[in-house]
Amino acid sequence: MAESARIAVDAMGGDGGLAVILDGVARAAADRPELSFLLVGDEAAIRAALESQPGLTGRVEIVHAPETVASEEKPSTSIRRARVTSMGLAVDAVKQGRAGAAVSAGNTGALMAMAKLSLRTIPGIDRPALAALLPSLGANDTVMLDLGANTECDARNLVQFAVMGAAYARTALDLERPRVALLNIGTEDLKGTDIIRDAAQRLRGAAHLPMAFTGFIEGDRLSRGEVDVIACDGFTGNIALKTAEGTARFVADLLRRAFSSSIRSKIGFLISRPATKLLRDHLDPNNHNGAVFLGLNGLVVKSHGGANAAGIANALKLAGKLVEDDLIRRIGDDLGNIEARAA
Structure with missing residues (x-):
């Protein structure tokens, strides 16, 4: 072998x-x-x-x-x-x-x-980034990076993260032209810091690469499946990831508490068990396990x-x-x- x-x-x-x-x-x-x-x-x-x-x-x-x-x-x-x-x-x-x-x-x-x-x-890479697959409502998972390796980044770093994330998505998700976005506080071109806007301008000029830069994405759209790759600095990415994981556990605990609150709720749980199992499997981190140092x-x-x-x-x-x-x-x-x- x-x-x-x-x-x-x-x-x-x-x-x-x-x-x-x-x-x-x-x-x-x-x-x-x-x-x-x-x-x-x-x-x-x-x-x-x-x-x-x-x-x-x-x-x-x-x-x-x-x-x-x-x-x-x-x-x-x-x-x-x-x-x-x-x-x-x-x-x-x-x-x-x-x-x-x-x-x-x-x-x-x-x-x-x-x-x-x-x-x-790799020659040309200033800093490695930690990338992981997040569950989404789309046809495939979403690649997100950096998730904590670099707390501070400049525009060049963000561009490199986007390019590496797109290459990773083409392999891990079998996509020919992944949709790439930068995590920002708004979707308008004028939103965000100078660093993020500079990175966006550079990525708009990378149309020759096998990726499609779609602009900015906000935190409430991370799991909607609207893009395939989300790039950001490690400080922001780690907070976003932990917030998403905590929200998933919060919803799961609420459902568990609601279904055990009364006899009628327990009967409702038995009826809805296939749907709750589907939800549990989709959010189970074991099904999306494996973060990569790119x-x-x-x-x-x-x-x-x-x-x-x-x-x-x-x-x-x-x-x-x-x-x-x-x-x-x-x-x-x-x-x-x-x-x-x-x-």
Whole structure:
């Protein structure tokens, strides 16, 4: 099997522990027979856990890592221990060409710091961005970036985020010409800061790229499915993401409380169970699991720390798809085109 089809997995990261990670690997292996996996972590523990996963025989290789990165560990500390931790060695496997992508459900800050230091950025990219798929009312999910990697950005950064997000959407969502928008406080051309307006002007001049810039979008339209990619600075994006997630949990809790308030409500819940299940599945973060650090010279996918086996499998399959579609080359080509046109 080709090295490019191999995914390095931080087997010790995440809240669910090794058993959940390996269950997710087994599900991904069953769905994607072209993938193989590099399991990084405590070798003895991994070998013992693999005894209950016969489907992974011949599909995995183990790299021993004596230590793990704690969930609250500072990025500066984790960088110093990168050569002995499961997270650090998983990222290093991408750098060394032993794997096409790395996937971890561990400490986000530590993973970003290790990935930036080890892989560096693609030529022409000033800063990497964290991109994720958000559920929407449209035919597909919506790509949003940056979600916290960069708290302050200039117009050039926002343009790069938009271009990277469009390249990601073409791969992850199978779109030929993704619709791209900048998150702003209004849709009128005069709204927003000078930085956002400058970025919009530059993107309007990028009609030659395989993306369609639609202008600005407001926070209340994030999940309407009107655009495929939403670009913003990491400070704004992280607040928008957490607000959306909190609102989803708030609505779910309200429904749960309402359906349990009386006998009549409980009967109504039984009648509406198919609809509530559809809502729950659509909002379940495990079904949209896998945030990607875009702009690096290597693919790194961040899984939710609390992801279940299905969520881990989705993150692994996403990583495999990005490797097969050569996302890094796509981003480099698009950036080269926009820089050449600007010059």
